[in-house]
Amino acid sequence: MAKKPLILSLFLLSWSTFTLAQNLHLIDSLSRQLRSADGKARFELLSDLAWEYRFSYPDSTVHYARQAFDLGQKLKLPTGLAEPLNFMGVALNYKGDRLGAFDNYTQALKVAMDQKDSLQTAYSNNNLGRLFFEQGLLARSYDYFIRALSIFENLNDSSGLAYTYQSLANLYKSQRDYPKAESNYLKAIKIRLALGNTRDIMSAFSQTARFYQDNNQHDKALRYLHLADSAGQVIHDEINLAEVHISLSETFLNKGHLDEAEAICAEALKVIAEKKNMRMLPQAYISMGQIMFEKRDYVQAKKQFNLALAIAMTTKDIASKMEAHYFLWKISEKEKNKLSELSNLNAYLLLKDSIKDLDLARQVERLQFEIEIERKEQENELLKVDQVKTDAIIKQQRLSNIILAIIIVAVSSLGFIQWRSSKKRREINEKLAQQNQFIQNQRQEIIEQNEKLSRRNQQLSDINHEKDTLMSIVAHDLKSPLNRIKGIADLMEIEGGLSKDQLSYVRMTKDTTQLGLALIKDLLDVHMLEESVVPNYSTFDISHFLLEKTNTFLPAAEAKNIHLHIARVETIEVQLDTDYLHRIIDNLLTNAIKFSKRETTVAVSAGRENNELWISIADQGQGFSEKDRLHLFQKFKKLSARPTAGESSNGLGLAIVKTLVDRLKGSIDLVSEQGKGSEFIIRLPLKN
Structure with a gap:
C-alpha cells in the first residue's frame, strides 16, 4: 500500500482548521451589535468581527481590524491596541503575504510592549513564532514560542497556552522530536477540554490523531479519531465528521480491519458526495479504492481510482492524481495489462516528482522570506541609526541656536553685523565662481566623451549589421538540409522495422535536427524583428x-x-x-x-x-x-x-x-x- 505524501496531510490539516473556524451565527450577531455601538464597545466588536472572518474572508479581517486600530488610536486606548494589528497579520498570512504579516506582527509587538500589554505581547510572540516556523526558520520560531509560553504562564491564560503548546508540538514534530511533540499535543488537549469549546476540542483531537497516524501508532490514532468523532457528533458538523471518518477508515485499513474500513469509508463517501465537496472527494474515492484493492476486488478498486482521478484532474489535485495512478498501475500489474501498466507508472512517476517540487518550492519561499526579513531588519537598524543621528543633529542645532542668540545679544553693533554679512557674501561668491568653473570643465569633458562614444557606436552598428546579414544568409541556407534530414528520420520511424538501438539513433537525429531548426528560427526572428512593422494591437x-x-x-x-x-x-x-x-x-x-x-x-x-x-x-x-x-x-x-x-x-x-x-x-x-x-x-x- 502506498504511503500518503506529506502534502496531503498538510492539506487535511489546513482544511479542517478552515472548516472548524467559521462561526456564521456569531458573525451575524456581532454585525447587528455593531450598527448601534460606539466608543470602546465598537472597538471590541470590530476586533471580534476581524477575528471571525480570518479564515474565509481574510480581506474582511484586514478591513475590520484596520477600522478597529484607527478607532483605538482616536480613542487613545491605554491597552489592547495591538490586538487588531495581530489580527491583520493573521489574515495576511492566510492570504500568503508573509512580509505583510511580519510587518503587522512586529508593529503589534512594539505597540503591546509600549502599552505594557502582556497578553498581546504574548500573542505577538506566538504569531511571529508561527510565521517563522511556517517558513522553516525553526531556531527563531522556537525563541518566540518560548517567550510567548513564559508570558502566558505568568498570566495563567489557558487559551494562549493551548495555542502555544500546539505551536511547539508542530515545531518538535518537524524536528522529529516525537516525545516532546506528543507531550505538547496532549497538554493542548487537556487545556481545550477544560475550556469546553467543542470545535477547538475536535480540532485538537484531530491534530493529535494525525500525529499518531504519521508515526504509524495506529491504536493511539484510532482512539483520538473516535474522540474527534464524538465531538463532531455533538456539534453536528457533517463535513468534518466525514473527514474524521476517512481518517478512521485509513487507520482500520492500516490495521488490516478491511470490513470496518469499508463500512465507515462508505458512510463518509456518501456525505462528501452529497455535499459535493470537491476538495475531499478524490481522497475519499482513493481510500475506498485502497480498501477494495486490499480485498482483491480489482474491478471495484479500479472504478474508485478512476473516479478519484477524474475529479483530481478537474481540481488539479496533484497528490490525489499521483495516488490514483499508483494503484491503477498496481491493478494493471495484477491484470497483466502491460500498456495500462506502463501508462499509469509513467504518470505516477511524473506526479511524484511534481510533489517533490512543491516541497522544494516551499524551501525556496522560506529562503526568500528569510532574506527579505533580514533586509527589513537591517533597514530598521539603519532607520534607528539615522534617528540617532537626526536627534544628535537637532541637539547640535539647538546648541548652535543658543550660541547664536548669545552672539546676537552681545553683538549690538549694526555696522559689525553688516560687515560680517558682506564678508560672508564675498566668500560665497568666490566659492560659487570656483564651482561654476569646475562645472564648465566637466561639461567640456562630457561633450568630448559623447563625441567619442558616438563614433564608436556607429562603428559597432555597422559591424552588427554585417553580422546580422551574414547570419540571415547562413540560416536560410541551413534550413533546407536540416528539414530534409528531419523528414528522412520521420519516414524511417513511420516505416518501422527498426531495432531498439536504431530507433534511439533516429530519435537522437530528430532531436539534434530540431535544435538546429530552433536556432535557425531564432536567427531569422532576430533579423525579421529588426525590420518589423508597427505592432498589431x-x-x-x-x-x-x-x-x-x-x-x-x-x-x-x-x-x-x-x-x-x-x-x-x-x-x-x-x-x-x-x-x-x-x-x-x-x-x-x-x-x-x-x-x-x-x-x-x-x-x-x-x-x-x-x-x-x-x-x-x-x-x-x-x-x-x-x-x-x-x-x-x-x-x-x-x-x-x-x-x-x-x-x-x-x-x-x-x-x-x-x-x-x-x-x-x-x-x-x-x-x-x-x-x-x-x-x-x-x-x-x-x-x-
Whole structure:
C-alpha cells in the first residue's frame, strides 16, 4: 500500500482548521451589535468581527481590524491596541503575504510592549513564532514560542497556552522530536477540554490523531479519531465528521480491519458526495479504492481510482492524481495489462516528482522570506541609526541656536553685523565662481566623451549589421538540409522495422535536427524583428493568456521536476500585440526552465500598476553575475549560466525579448543574485 505524501496531510490539516473556524451565527450577531455601538464597545466588536472572518474572508479581517486600530488610536486606548494589528497579520498570512504579516506582527509587538500589554505581547510572540516556523526558520520560531509560553504562564491564560503548546508540538514534530511533540499535543488537549469549546476540542483531537497516524501508532490514532468523532457528533458538523471518518477508515485499513474500513469509508463517501465537496472527494474515492484493492476486488478498486482521478484532474489535485495512478498501475500489474501498466507508472512517476517540487518550492519561499526579513531588519537598524543621528543633529542645532542668540545679544553693533554679512557674501561668491568653473570643465569633458562614444557606436552598428546579414544568409541556407534530414528520420520511424538501438539513433537525429531548426528560427526572428512593422494591437484577458502559456510549458517543467505555477495574476483586459507577447513569455519561460536545476520552482505573476501591465517570471536558477548584466540583452552573448539538462543555448532569447519589449514601448528589469535565482519584470503601457 502506498504511503500518503506529506502534502496531503498538510492539506487535511489546513482544511479542517478552515472548516472548524467559521462561526456564521456569531458573525451575524456581532454585525447587528455593531450598527448601534460606539466608543470602546465598537472597538471590541470590530476586533471580534476581524477575528471571525480570518479564515474565509481574510480581506474582511484586514478591513475590520484596520477600522478597529484607527478607532483605538482616536480613542487613545491605554491597552489592547495591538490586538487588531495581530489580527491583520493573521489574515495576511492566510492570504500568503508573509512580509505583510511580519510587518503587522512586529508593529503589534512594539505597540503591546509600549502599552505594557502582556497578553498581546504574548500573542505577538506566538504569531511571529508561527510565521517563522511556517517558513522553516525553526531556531527563531522556537525563541518566540518560548517567550510567548513564559508570558502566558505568568498570566495563567489557558487559551494562549493551548495555542502555544500546539505551536511547539508542530515545531518538535518537524524536528522529529516525537516525545516532546506528543507531550505538547496532549497538554493542548487537556487545556481545550477544560475550556469546553467543542470545535477547538475536535480540532485538537484531530491534530493529535494525525500525529499518531504519521508515526504509524495506529491504536493511539484510532482512539483520538473516535474522540474527534464524538465531538463532531455533538456539534453536528457533517463535513468534518466525514473527514474524521476517512481518517478512521485509513487507520482500520492500516490495521488490516478491511470490513470496518469499508463500512465507515462508505458512510463518509456518501456525505462528501452529497455535499459535493470537491476538495475531499478524490481522497475519499482513493481510500475506498485502497480498501477494495486490499480485498482483491480489482474491478471495484479500479472504478474508485478512476473516479478519484477524474475529479483530481478537474481540481488539479496533484497528490490525489499521483495516488490514483499508483494503484491503477498496481491493478494493471495484477491484470497483466502491460500498456495500462506502463501508462499509469509513467504518470505516477511524473506526479511524484511534481510533489517533490512543491516541497522544494516551499524551501525556496522560506529562503526568500528569510532574506527579505533580514533586509527589513537591517533597514530598521539603519532607520534607528539615522534617528540617532537626526536627534544628535537637532541637539547640535539647538546648541548652535543658543550660541547664536548669545552672539546676537552681545553683538549690538549694526555696522559689525553688516560687515560680517558682506564678508560672508564675498566668500560665497568666490566659492560659487570656483564651482561654476569646475562645472564648465566637466561639461567640456562630457561633450568630448559623447563625441567619442558616438563614433564608436556607429562603428559597432555597422559591424552588427554585417553580422546580422551574414547570419540571415547562413540560416536560410541551413534550413533546407536540416528539414530534409528531419523528414528522412520521420519516414524511417513511420516505416518501422527498426531495432531498439536504431530507433534511439533516429530519435537522437530528430532531436539534434530540431535544435538546429530552433536556432535557425531564432536567427531569422532576430533579423525579421529588426525590420518589423508597427505592432498589431488586440484586446484580450491577461489572466487567461498567462494560464494558457503556463499550461503549455508544464510538460517541459515536469520533465525536469520543476514546479511551474502562477503565483499571482489579476483579471485585466489589455490591448497589446499577442504575437509579440507570446514570444516574450515563451523565451522567458524557456530560459527559466532551461537554466533551473531540478526540483526548483518557476513562478509567474502579473498585475496592473500606474496604468502599466507588469509581468514577472521568477526562477531559482543560477542567477546572473555583474559581468553578465553588461551583456544581458546582446545577441549571441552566452552568459555564465549553463543549461542544467544539456539543452542548447544560442544567446538569442533575451535579445529577442528586449527587442519586442522596446517595440511595445515597455521596459524590462532584472532582479538577480548569482546562485540565488533571478526575476525578470516586464512593464508595458496599457492602451486606452
